[in-house]
Amino acid sequence: MKKDIILAGVGGQGILTIATVIGQAAVSSNMFLKQAEVHGMSQRGGDVQSHLRISDQEIFSDLIPMGQADLILSVEPMESLRYLPYLNENGWLIANATPFVNIPNYPEKEEVYNKIKTYKNHVLIDADAIAKEIGSARSMNMVILGAAVKTLGFSLEQIENSIKEIFGKKGDAIVEANIKALRAGFEAGK
Amino acid sequence: MKKILLLGDEALAQGAIDAGISGFFGYPGTPSTEIIEYVQKNKVAIEKDIHRTWASNEKTAMEEAVGMSYAGKRTMATMKHVGLNVAADPFMNSAMTGANGGLIVAVADDPSMHSSQNEQDSRVFANFALIPCIEPSNQQECYEAVFYGFELSEKFKLPVMVRLETRLSHSRSGVVTKEMQAENKLSFPDDPNQFMLLPAFSRMKYDKLVPLQAQLEKASEESPFNKYVDGPDKTLGIIACGLGYNYLMENVRKLDFKHPILKVSQYPLPRKQVEKIMKECDQVLVIEEGMPVVEQQLKGFVSGNTKIKGRLDGSLPRVGELNPNHVAKALGLPNTFGEEKPDFISNRPPALCVGCPHIDSYKAINEALKETPNGRVFSDIGCYTLGFLPPYNAINTCLDMGASITMAKGASDAGIHPAIAVIGDSTFFHSGITGLMDCVFDKNNLVVVILDNSTTGMTGGQDYTGFGRIEAVCKGLGVEEEHIRVITPLPKQHQENVQVFLEEIAYNGVSVIIPRRECVQTLKKKLKSRR
Numbered sequence: 108m109k110k111d112i113i114l115a116g117v118g119g120q121g122i123l124t125i126a127t128v129i130g131q132a133a134v135s136s137n138m139f140l141k142q143a144e145v146h147g148m149s150q151r152g153g154d155v156q157s158h159l160r161i162s163d164q165e166i167f168s169d170l171i172p173m174g175q176a177d178l179i180l181s182v183e184p185m186e187s188l189r190y191l192p193y194l195n196e197n198g199w200l201i202a203n204a205t206p207f208v209n210i211p212n213y214p215e216k217e218e219v220y221n222k223i224k225t226y227k228n229h230v231l232i233d234a235d236a237i238a239k240e241i242g243s244a245r246s247m248n249m250v251i252l253g254a255a256v257k258t259l260g261f262s263l264e265q266i267e268n269s270i271k272e273i274f275g276k277k278g279d280a281i282v283e284a285n286i287k288a289l290r291a292g293f294e295a296g297k
Numbered sequence: 298m299k300k301i302l303l304l305g306d307e308a309l310a311q312g313a314i315d316a317g318i319s320g321f322f323g324y325p326g327t328p329s330t331e332i333i334e335y336v337q338k339n340k341v342a343i344e345k346d347i348h349r350t351w352a353s354n355e356k357t358a359m360e361e362a363v364g365m366s367y368a369g370k371r372t373m374a375t376m377k378h379v380g381l382n383v384a385a386d387p388f389m390n391s392a393m394t395g396a397n398g399g400l401i402v403a404v405a406d407d408p409s410m411h412s413s414q415n416e417q418d419s420r421v422f423a424n425f426a427l428i429p430c431i432e433p434s435n436q437q438e439c440y441e442a443v444f445y446g447f448e449l450s451e452k453f454k455l456p457v458m459v460r461l462e463t464r465l466s467h468s469r470s471g472v473v474t475k476e477m478q479a480e481n482k483l484s485f486p487d488d489p490n491q492f493m494l495l496p497a498f499s500r501m502k503y504d505k506l507v508p509l510q511a512q513l514e515k516a517s518e519e520s521p522f523n524k525y526v527d528g529p530d531k532t533l534g535i536i537a538c539g540l541g542y543n544y545l546m547e548n549v550r551k552l553d554f555k556h557p558i559l560k561v562s563q564y565p566l567p568r569k570q571v572e573k574i575m576k577e578c579d580q581v582l583v584i585e586e587g588m589p590v591v592e593q594q595l596k597g598f599v600s601g602n603t604k605i606k607g608r609l610d611g612s613l614p615r616v617g618e619l620n621p622n623h624v625a626k627a628l629g630l631p632n633t634f635g636e637e638k639p640d641f642i643s644n645r646p647p648a649l650c651v652g653c654p655h656i657d658s659y660k661a662i663n664e665a666l667k668e669t670p671n672g673r674v675f676s677d678i679g680c681y682t683l684g685f686l687p688p689y690n691a692i693n694t695c696l697d698m699g700a701s702i703t704m705a706k707g708a709s710d711a712g713i714h715p716a717i718a719v720i721g722d723s724t725f726f727h728s729g730i731t732g733l734m735d736c737v738f739d740k741n742n743l744v745v746v747i748l749d750n751s752t753t754g755m756t757g758g759q760d761y762t763g764f765g766r767i768e769a770v771c772k773g774l775g776v777e778e779e780h781i782r783v784i785t786p787l788p789k790q791h792q793e794n795v796q797v798f799l800e801e802i803a804y805n806g807v808s809v810i811i812p813r814r815e816c817v818q819t820l821k822k823k824l825k826s827r828r
Contacts, residue, residue, distance in 0.1 A: 168547035172621035174633025
């Protein structure tokens with residue numbers, strides 16, 4: 108098994124937490140993993156991405172080759188499209204519909220949505236709204252992760268276990284909120 | 298033995314802790330910062346009280362590390378590539394004194410300049426100083442490089458460079474750790490004059506350092522970090538260095554690849570293997586991250602008709618970070634590409650955070666300079682460099698750490714008025730103080746603005762050596778007390794702040810204005826941890 112995942116968003120939106128949860132599932136299954144992150148100047152409100160590679164064989168490059176990503180998982184709609192050069196033809200495009208507008212020239216929302224919808228394998232859900240609905244507004248990133256579970260090669264239970272592992276120290280309430288968000292996303296992404 | 302997920306930076310730090318290091322010395326700089334940050338949070342390092350506080354700058358860090366090595370202990374200086382320029386004096390001379398306890402200089406390069414002013418390649422510096430350099434290709438090698446590097450350093454009594462790049466520093470992978478070794482005992486150098494660089498001694502030392510290169514080459518030839526995999530098809534040979542090896546393997550591991558491959562992760566170049574591949578192959582492709590260092594060196598290796606391909610002949614891009622697709626193209630393999638990104642996607646340039654104190658400082662400076670269009674603002678390295686971007690357009694220059702004050706001084710000497718220097722608090726203690734002394738000595742007419750957000754902001758909020766002592770230091774340097782003005786950069790203080798700027802611009806002498814308000818990011822973190 109091999110999964111090459113581009114995680115996308117804007118600095119501060121929590122893509123590294125998504126990477127950590129998927130990474131934990133990979134490590135628990137004794138798989139190889141490489142995850143390249145963006146630190147430094149571009150974090151300040153800039154676009155950020157992380158290359159997450161999981162495989163049952165040794166991984167060499169820290170970067171995913173262009174045209175070979177199996178999944179773009181984005182917490183922001185426009186950001187999901189920035190990395191299209193990386194996506195393989197059968198890849199999944201999974202994006203949160205709520206835009207993060209911190210620039211004056213943000214494109215028309217409909218234009219962004221329409222482009223996402225041209226991909227046969229796409230999920231476009233309003234993860235912010237879903238997170239609010241279940242009373243856990245800050246778990247938007249777990250909602251979008253939930254929507255991607257079906258493409259990851261891990262079961263919902265495996266991802267839940269890694270949430271328990273990672274958030275365990277912060278107490279049961281936090282774990283529960285995140286799992287609830289994950290499940291809501293899983294349903295929405297079906 | 299256990300396997301843990303670590304960034305390249307963290308793997309290096311963990312390797313050093315496990316290899317019995319006694320002290321880290323460094324100044325924050327992307328992508329090297331996480332080495333010392335990891336140590337500062339590491340339980341074992343805290344328990345053993347391994348030295349791990351930040352230094353004022355890379356020069357002091359490097360010298361402190363040499364001092365610890367003098368005392369026989371294992372130590373590491375950490376910095377980003379341009380930090381090595383600051384530390385260049387002690388770095389170059391440490392090759393002359395050599396090491397007593399194992400001395401590693403860990404330098405993280407930033408090809409493609411994700412967070413830097415240039416993309417200089419630190420391997421050039423290692424070669425310049427005539428010391429060995431290890432360039433790990435993955436996180437496990439980062440970990441191993443420290444054990445091996447300390448042994449190499451103690452064997453040859455030389456500092457050893459470990460060169461990292463952004464993609465390795467900031468990429469996470471599983472690392473298998475080893476049993477922890479004890480720290481070295483305190484011990485003086487066998488030769489009491491080892492660290493005494495009087496010219497007469499220096500000449501003797503240089504006479505030893507130059508011939509030592511043959512032994513360093515031999516060490517590279519036998520190094521576990523270098524590997525020769527022969528292949529029957531000699532129409533092409535590959536020399537793949539550090540991360541370049543990963544991009545090669547990404548492309549060829551599933552192919553029936555029949556060309557010889559020399560993986561290089563230790564320098565000086567392993568002469569025997571390089572000569573073999575050059576002699577046997579019609580062409581050699583060099584895949585290396587950073588500058589065409591090896592490619593240029595090869596030209597001096599063997600005469601003959603072997604064609605050398607790489608960044609210089611256009612097989613690979615001359616500048617910027619490599620990726621697997623560049624290497625596929627250079628190998629003549631089919632390339633893959635998704636879909637072009639749509640034209641309607643806008644860029645998101647990094648920006649000052651909402652509520653950032655620098656915003657209010659820049660607004661006040663802009664307004665104060667409205668009436669004097671020939672005024673110039675000389676800035677420095679930090680978050681506040683973003684004040685160049687709209688809507689602020691508040692600064693005119695950014696050269697290197699500390700250059701705001703000294704460039705403003707030179708411009709003032711040339712007749713520019715008002716000349717304003719804008720420097721962060723941490724940057725001021727890094728390398729602004731000496732420049733301010735020059736200004737006081739010459740009684741320059743300028744205004745130095747020390748933006749005090751009480752942290753090293755751009756690299757994520759590290760503390761710094763001079764915290765809480767800005768006014769005292771300025772006063773001690775000879776800035777007149779009534780021209781050291783502290784203001785609060787808040788929107789409601791705007792008019793008052795503009796007035797302070799106008800008054801100090803009008804004063805014919807050295808003024809220091811200190812806008813003081815904590816970084817919103819570190820404040821947020823503090824409030825969160827209190828909850």
